[in-house]
Amino acid sequence: MTEKKRPGRGLADISHYFITEKPAPPSSPEPQPVSFEPETPPARPSKHFFLIGSRSAEARALVACNLACEWSRRDCRVEVVEGESKIPNSHFLMGSLFPENGEGKTNGHSLWVRLDGVRSIELSLWNGGVETRQGQGKQVLWNGPFPSLLKELSRADGTPQILLILEPDRSKLMEAYLELRQAASLRPDARFVALVYSRGSKESAQPVYSFFQEMALKYLQVPVRNAGELRWDLVLAKSILARLPAVLQPEESGAKETLRTLAITLLNEELLV
Amino acid sequence: MSLALKPIEISNKNELLSLVVGQLKEEPHSFQILDRQLGTRSSGTADLVALDAEGRLSLLYLLPEKEEEGFLSALSNYVWACENIFNIKKIYPQAGFSASEAPRLVFLARTFSSKLRKAFDLLKAEKLLALEYRSFEVNGLPCLLLEPIKLHEAEEALQDIEIERLKREFATGSRFLSEEEILEFINFEKSLKP
Numbered sequence: 504m505t506e507k508k509r510p511g512r513g514l515a516d517i518s519h520y521f522i523t524e525k526p527a528p529p530s531s532p533e534p535q536p537v538s539f540e541p542e543t544p545p546a547r548p549s550k551h552f553f554l555i556g557s558r559s560a561e562a563r564a565l566v567a568c569n570l571a572c573e574w575s576r577r578d579c580r581v582e583v584v585e586g587e588s589k590i591p592n593s594h595f596l597m598g599s600l601f602p603e604n605g606e607g608k609t610n611g612h613s614l615w616v617r618l619d620g621v622r623s624i625e626l627s628l629w630n631g632g633v634e635t636r637q638g639q640g641k642q643v644l645w646n647g648p649f650p651s652l653l654k655e656l657s658r659a660d661g662t663p664q665i666l667l668i669l670e671p672d673r674s675k676l677m678e679a680y681l682e683l684r685q686a687a688s689l690r691p692d693a694r695f696v697a698l699v700y701s702r703g704s705k706e707s708a709q710p711v712y713s714f715f716q717e718m719a720l721k722y723l724q725v726p727v728r729n730a731g732e733l734r735w736d737l738v739l740a741k742s743i744l745a746r747l748p749a750v751l752q753p754e755e756s757g758a759k760e761t762l763r764t765l766a767i768t769l770l771n772e773e774l775l776v
Numbered sequence: 777m778s779l780a781l782k783p784i785e786i787s788n789k790n791e792l793l794s795l796v797v798g799q800l801k802e803e804p805h806s807f808q809i810l811d812r813q814l815g816t817r818s819s820g821t822a823d824l825v826a827l828d829a830e831g832r833l834s835l836l837y838l839l840p841e842k843e844e845e846g847f848l849s850a851l852s853n854y855v856w857a858c859e860n861i862f863n864i865k866k867i868y869p870q871a872g873f874s875a876s877e878a879p880r881l882v883f884l885a886r887t888f889s890s891k892l893r894k895a896f897d898l899l900k901a902e903k904l905l906a907l908e909y910r911s912f913e914v915n916g917l918p919c920l921l922l923e924p925i926k927l928h929e930a931e932e933a934l935q936d937i938e939i940e941r942l943k944r945e946f947a948t949g950s951r952f953l954s955e956e957e958i959l960e961f962i963n964f965e966k967s968l969k970p
Contacts, residue, residue, distance in 0.1 A: 673965040680961075681951055714964045722957055 551659040552769065553645045553652050553693075555686065556667040556679035562700050563668055564592030565739065565749075566762065567646040571597075572748045573766030575621035579642050582613075582625040584655075586647015593646055594626050598746040620751050642770075649682050656690055663690055664769060667697045667727065671711045680718060687725045695719070698730040698765060708732035730768070733761045784913045786920075793823060793838065795920040796884060796909070800826065800836075805922070807834065810868050819856035820849040823884075825868070833864070833873040834880040834905075839888075847883075847892060854881060884909060888925055938962060 552570070554563040564585070571581045585593040597616045614626045629647070645655055656663055665686055669679055686693060697715060699708035712729050719727045733739075738756035742749040749759045750766070786792045793812065800807040806829040814835065815821035824836035835857055837850035857864060858878050865875045882905045883896075896904055910921040939958055946953040 671968060673961050676964075677946075677953070677961055680957075681946075681953070685950055710964075710968065714960075718957070718960060722954075 549641045549643050550661060550664070551643045551645065551655075552664045552666055553656055553659075553686070554666050554668065555649055555652060555682045556669055556675070556697075562670070563646045564596055565743070566666070566668060566698065566733070566765075567644045568593055568596040569742075569748045569750045569762040570766045570769065571624045571642075571644055572618065572621050573750045573763055574642050574770060575624050576750075577766075577770065578622065579770070580622075580625075580640060581642045581644070582627055583644045583646065584627045584629050586629055586645070586651045591626075591628055594628070596743065596746055596748060597624065597626060599626065618747070618751060649685075653685060653689060656686060656693070659690075663693045665690075665693050665695050666730065666769070667695060667715075669697050669699045669711055669715055671699070671701060671708070676711070676715060680715070683719060683725060683727070684723055687723055695725060695727045696730040696769070697727045698761075699732045700735075701732060702735045708734075730765050731761050733758055780913075780915050782913050784911050784918060786911045786918060789838065791918070792909075792911075792920075795911070795918060796836075796838070796922070797824065799920050799922050800824075805829070810871055814864070814867075815853045815856065820853035822850075822853050822857065824882075825864075826882075827871060827873055828880055831873055832877065832880050833861070833871070834882050836882040836884060839883055839885040841886075847895065850883070854879070880905065882907065884922075893925065935962065 554567055556563075564587075567583050567585075571583050575581045583593045583597075585591045594614065598618065599614050599616055613628075615623055616626055617623045625641075629651075645652055656665075665683075667679055667683060669676060683695065687695070697712055699711045701708055709732075712732075716727050716729070719725045734757055736756050736758045738749050738752050738754050739758045741747075741754075742752055745752075749756070750762050752759060786795070797809050799805070800809065807826040809824060809826045811825040813821050813823065814825045822835040823838045826834045826836060828834045835854060837846065837853070839846040839850070861875045861879065865871070865873065881899070884907045885892075887908055888896075888906055893906075896906055906925045907922045908925055910923070912919045912921065939955065939962065942953070942958045942962070943955060945951075946958065
């Protein structure tokens with residue numbers, strides 16, 4: 504029991520016989536989605552991050568959710584806007600199943616997710632082409648099919664940050680290159696960052712990044728900065744199965760470190776070359 | 777002094793091999809000939825046993841006019857040699873070649889058909905050498921000119937097909953890629969492969 508003094512006539516110093524401090528509940532291993540009202544935003548503009556490249560939805564959603572968690576732990580308001588209306592991976596990875604009526608019909612429909620260790624994250628489902636909320640003072644991560652992303656990119660405020668996810672595969676690199684070209688053409692003011700995602704490949708990511716950067720500079724005159732290498736490992740596998748982002752997993756791993764570093768550098772707008 | 781040069785046919789295999797030996801010793805081939813005929817009745821026979829400029833065991837096969845028969849026989853002997861390289865090393869203890877690497881394949885013929893050239897590409901044998909010979913008589917003396925053929929032309933042909941396919945795929949509109957860009961991606965992919 505802990506003493507807790509309460510003012511009161513004739514009851515001074517005996518309150519501890521009646522009031523006990525409850526022990527802290529054990530931290531739940533399962534994510535607990537909770538709906539509640541958002542806080543009043545601070546007066547600053549939103550910052551938009553667009554995740555493009557990589558045909559697999561899993562890589563973008565994986566990175567988006569981990570960035571969101573890491574930023575939220577640093578007292579940022581975060582919104583992950585998921586464009587894959589049929590299979591919203593971001594929601595899945597954050598431990599939520601999207602409501603059935605969300606598929607392709609609602610726009611701007613949101614869930615609030617609160618996980619242990621983070622404040623809160625807003626997960627939005629959007630079908631593209633429809634006006635979405637432009638909240639104040641949030642880090643907004645756009646994750647979805649490229650044509651829809653282009654539409655949102657065209658009306659994003661400020662300097663959009665575009666995070667390219669590259670894989671050591673020719674066809675995926677070509678797709679990412681085409682997307683870079685279109686995005687750069689649409690928003691010459693955008694800043695591009697490349698993260699190389701190696702699915703179990705033993706090769707270094709440096710050749711992939713170097714080649715892509717060379718192509719971007721030579722043919723598109725667009726600089727692409729190096730955001731590091733994300734290697735597939737057990738922590739990433741667990742994060743998908745457990746639906747708990749890797750940055751919140753107890754194990755330390757290279758992937759977790761990469762995601763955390765990426766979150767910090769994007770937040771600080773200081774990109775490692 | 778005038779030079780009388782005329783093409784000739786050398787039908788005698790031993791004479792031909794003698795001329796080949798003389799040419800192989802010279803630059804740029806710089807082979808050191810160890811022996812003639814290595815093999816068994818069942819495995820076929822290599823016509824020449826040599827060390828190349830890097831000291832690697834090399835087996836030379838002179839392909840006859842009916843090159844396909846000779847090619848299969850040569851391959852049979854080559855496989856035997858690969859399996860028995862430690863024993864071959866005992867036969868030539870002074871040669872000093874490594875038994876841990878496969879012998880080098882050297883083919884010699886008047887001309888190589890396109891079919892055989894494709895077969896060479898498919899073999900993917902490390903440092904395979906295919907030499908076409910031209911026999912001349914210079915001032916009454918028989919001479920031989922050895923010319924290596926260019927391999928991997930089939931691979932280049934395949935790359936051309938791949939480029940054409942990619943050009944069709946990335947032919948229009950926002951997905952257009954130049955041939956130069958496509959080639960860069962193809963070459964990068966090759967560089968990633970072991």
